[in-house]
Amino acid sequence: ASCEAIASSDRMCTEREVNRTYSCGHLGLSELPDTLPNSTEVLEFSFNFLPVIQNTTFGRLLNLTFLDLTRCQINWIREDTFQSHHQLSTLVLTANPLIFLTERAFSGPKSLRHLSLIQTGITSLEFLPVHNLDNLESLYLGSNRISSIQLPRDFPTEKLQILDFQNNAIHYLSRDETSSLHQATNLSLNLNGNDIRGIEPGAFRSTVFGSLNFGGSLDVSLILRGLQNSTVQSLWLGSFVDTDDQHLSRATLEGLCGMSVHSLSLQKHHFSELSSATFQCFSGLQELDLTATHLAELPAGIETMNSLKKLVLSANKFEDLCQIQAANFPSLTHLHLKGNMKRLHLGVGCLEKLENLRELDLSHNDIEEDCCNQQLQNLSHLQSLNLSYNEPLGLQTEAFKACPRLELLDLAFTHLRVRVPESPFQNLPFLRVLNLSHCLLDLSNQQLLDGLPSLRHLNLQGNHFADGSIPQANPLQTVRTLETLILASCALSSIHQEAFRGLETLSHVDLSHNSLTSTSIEALSHLKGIYLNVATNSISLISPRVLRILSQQSTINLSYNPLDCSCSNIQFLTWCKENMPKLEDTEEMRCATPPSLRGARISDVTVSCGITAVGLFLLI
Amino acid sequence: ASCEAIASSDRMCTEREVNRTYSCGHLGLSELPDTLPNSTEVLEFSFNFLPVIQNTTFGRLLNLTFLDLTRCQINWIREDTFQSHHQLSTLVLTANPLIFLTERAFSGPKSLRHLSLIQTGITSLEFLPVHNLDNLESLYLGSNRISSIQLPRDFPTEKLQILDFQNNAIHYLSRDETSSLHQATNLSLNLNGNDIRGIEPGAFRSTVFGSLNFGGSLDVSLILRGLQNSTVQSLWLGSFVDTDDQHLSRATLEGLCGMSVHSLSLQKHHFSELSSATFQCFSGLQELDLTATHLAELPAGIETMNSLKKLVLSANKFEDLCQIQAANFPSLTHLHLKGNMKRLHLGVGCLEKLENLRELDLSHNDIEEDCCNQQLQNLSHLQSLNLSYNEPLGLQTEAFKACPRLELLDLAFTHLRVRVPESPFQNLPFLRVLNLSHCLLDLSNQQLLDGLPSLRHLNLQGNHFADGSIPQANPLQTVRTLETLILASCALSSIHQEAFRGLETLSHVDLSHNSLTSTSIEALSHLKGIYLNVATNSISLISPRVLRILSQQSTINLSYNPLDCSCSNIQFLTWCKENMPKLEDTEEMRCATPPSLRGARISDVTVSCGITAVGLFLLI
Amino acid sequence: VSSRGHGGGEAWPPHTACSAGGLEVLYQSCDPLQDFGLSIDQCSKHLQSNLNIRFGVILKEDIRELFLDIALVMKGSYVLNFSYPICEEDLPKFSFCGRRKGEQLFYAGPVANLGLDIPEGKYQVLLKLYNENRATVACANATVTCS
């Protein structure tokens, strides 16, 4: 989208959407600029200076739905401030040093749904007014000095979905305090960074939570005991680099037996005396996240996780994929094991019991081996495979035959050693997305992409064609269903006019960060209405013929090219002026020549090449 | 002291002490006014606007010893800010939103002793720099979000005497955290408002504290257990109206046996199952404060408080003084029982076992009886007795004979019914201070103050003389040792010229809030160098004779008098101009006449009564 | 900060502390340097003995000791003067006693109260909070209308 600036006492708001969305952040404003239209609906007004806000402050913006007043030094909100803003739905007051909120501070809006009072110095929830918050869905109260979650009497919780107390001083949860939350169904309660030291027995009895976050709390067993008889969709009990972790044992985790949890994260804790008994209370789980739990292997014979659907084992220190004891988890559909702290060996058939596996992420694992049919034996339902950011992989013909249903294959930043003349990707009839960026592939291999009848999205960024040129005969010609093609940073200096001839359905082409001149654009002459990125190339002059090709596309990024602003290029320059909305990142469309105009923005240059041909002038 | 204003871009600092002490608070200043002299040592610069302070900000004030920058919006303190302030000893940074303090933020001062970082947003003590704080004696860290008292490694604590963590988020004290405090001897540690939930056993072993404040903590027994093997001069464990109190039993207080406490306060808690056993661990105490502990009586037979020196029983609900079972406390020297929630009956001889009592406070107790010899039987060493703010007391001759060593007697706001013609205060040879303000006394009784040979300080405020006049013969004539005499609000309209004749040692006379004219001042003609307050009277014209009397005094307050600013009063007005330093509260010395100058400050009026006698002019 | 942009002469705006149950309490800060926030819960002309208020202010002064003076004025003359100690050296009633100059103070909780029925009428109430040095901490002119 284009960015038009509107001026206000030499400080400029940015228009994101005409007459509707404006950003006025970091401008030191102490009032609304006159140039903001009355029709403004979304206003980002953060990092300004408004010690007192009242009905005159935003009075004329009657259509406001979203107002961000982050860090505006607001001390006082007068009771009539939002009186006329009936549509206001989101109000962000983060990091304002509020001294007091009157009972009617938020009256006016018919349905205020999201309210952020993060770091406003609140010491007690009694600070909150109760009036006119009946439709509140999210309430953000992070980074305050709140020590009790007890909401004020009559505080409406019926519609509350998110209650965020991150980083406060809450250390104890009593039944009295939690009772106000019973009316909210499926609440997401965030107590991350509160170091809970005690929960009154029964405090969460019969309560149903969408999610509960106790991140950084020291005592996992205390939390689990406190949650007896509750139902939690997603329970986050992880630790952090900068908080103490805990040694989890079978006893620590016993509390899980008395509650119902769908998804559990224990990030960054340690396990002590790890055995199948450790997991005795895990039978109700559908998803388990053991990221960075210092695991070198999982015990065999865990019988409680027969029905686990998703398992995350990232950032651990397995040496061999067989050490995860996949047989423990026969129902898994998702397995994520990325960023292993040691080089991971895939082994042979370590995952063969995971017949239902749909998604497998093995990225960032230092894997270096010949791949992948032996390793992925029996994963016939696998749809998504991520092997990106690994060490050199050797690929044979039909290297992924074991996974005939693959739809997504990500090999980005993994050096591929294709050991055969045929395509290693052959016979993946359902493959839709193939990411081969930075794979150091030999793109002169005409057959490289054979046998991929469904491919929609192909990323070849960072791979090099021989001689920096895409010839007429090239591997792309075989993937006629392509919609998105990324050829950024491929060191290209030219593209044959017929190189993309067979690709009729392309809608997104990225050729940025190459050394192309405008003539290469002729390879796209058969395409219409596409998004074309040719930023950071060597485009200077644009011929009428190329201009015709550009004209038929929907969005074009020409930024960071050495554009010529002499009368030789007058047709292009005129076209630019008329087609600004279609151009992306026009701020960085600048003249390289003639020297007098070097660095000037195309949008600031005035075209004037009459019979006298005086040249072009910079208009400030 | 006089108040001269110095101007700075139309905002004025106030000079408190010439060339040395200045107040520039609440002026919206964003830099140091040029008019502040380089010699300034004490600078109050609070409630201004200094987002960044650096070496140029206070650079030229090389002699600064005290700098108060409360609520100046300081975000950044550059590392060279105080580089040249070698003398700086006290730095107040309360309520500034500090983003970061560099390691050298406080370098420069040779001996920074007091530092306040109250409400500066600190979340961890790691925020504190360690450099150049070796001489720190007081560190105020209240109202932050600190959750651990662990000081940074290498933080100098050798000289630390006050460490104030009021109103933070500290809920647990571990041995690791407290170990950094062992080097400080006799530290005052304030944890008021932190709701301590746990103390690691041994955390305070062998630590010696000057004072420890755990006010507002929920669990007294937990605190006492945590303090095992510590020595505390003064331990404050009270509660508040707005925090939960606790029911203290024998078991709750058992921890006191394992520690050494000199002075203990349990303000606002309840006792349950109160018996002599409750106090089994109180034997080491010298002072005990049971203010507002809902006591109706104390048990008899407490044997552990034989050596208690000071007992405070204020704001309880005794009906009878005998209910305090004074015999339990034979060594008491100080007993405070004020603000009792019920009318207190003094009984007969209830305190007779307290032979060593020096100080007795029974104020604000609704006491209404004939007093005091029976009630105060055997208190022959009593030096200070406070019976102020009670209901009518009947007094007989020598009403305080039981306490012949009284030095201070306070009967303020207690209606006294003197039932005999002789003085009820007779024969108190050591009485130095007598407060009879608002006692509704009959001051025509010439003998009222007989037999007080040592009286220095007499307060008669709010009592009325017959006809609003002090005649030549008056009870004051008998107290010839008086130094301070308060006759404010006595509805006086005149004083006989000889009324104070015998009082040669007076040094402080307060006649404010009466209806006196200047002629009454002639009663002071024999006095020199006194402090004289005649504020809020009816003084208009001041004759040369009275002016001579004023001239010989050291400080005079003439504020709120209907001063005449016509040429009739020219001598006084001229004298004022020349004697400003001697005059108190000159801001409120204003003209009442002539109408043209009504309300003008004397200091703003220019005197000009030459031969033409045009009048006086207001000088803005 | 609160005084920024508030030119000397201008008065602080009037606020509503409560308005319900036949009782309306309006107030206006009479401290030239700052405004403060106050609301009264369970507003009713039958004042409950267990009255809760919310109060927010920036402390211009230390409050080691704090006193409240209340003066009730009806038809221009003083009806009642009352002084209430809030923080005393030997009896700091509230947990905020001891806070320092510059600190933000927010109090929500009970206040001592007689639990009485307010007679119908319109009253002016002058409130003044001051510390051990008689320096003003907050000051208000309030109008109480009971109908």
Add this chain to the structure above:
Amino acid sequence: VSSRGHGGGEAWPPHTACSAGGLEVLYQSCDPLQDFGLSIDQCSKHLQSNLNIRFGVILKEDIRELFLDIALVMKGSYVLNFSYPICEEDLPKFSFCGRRKGEQLFYAGPVANLGLDIPEGKYQVLLKLYNENRATVACANATVTCS
């Protein structure tokens, strides 16, 4: 606020992050909108594997995800480029992950570090913290001098 009174063109002042043990680290914010604070404990050319830093900044952006890019420049040419994820959706390493735009962030604690000896010389280090939308959270030009 931090940018108030900071006219557009002016650069932020250089700061010392540490200076001891033969190592000096100077830095300067290259974010036009704000400065930030950084200090490194146990400054030494023998970098310990257990390195602690103190870091303070106002968050201009949400940091649901946060990444650090480090580029090492010697004699004008890039020697090393390194990207380090700090907060990720599925691995929020630090307790401050998830903080919001406008919040103050102060971190004191360990940073991942290789534990190496720094060869003698003078290095330019460009540091950039950015979030999930590649919006800059903090940016610094640092000069590391090891002698």
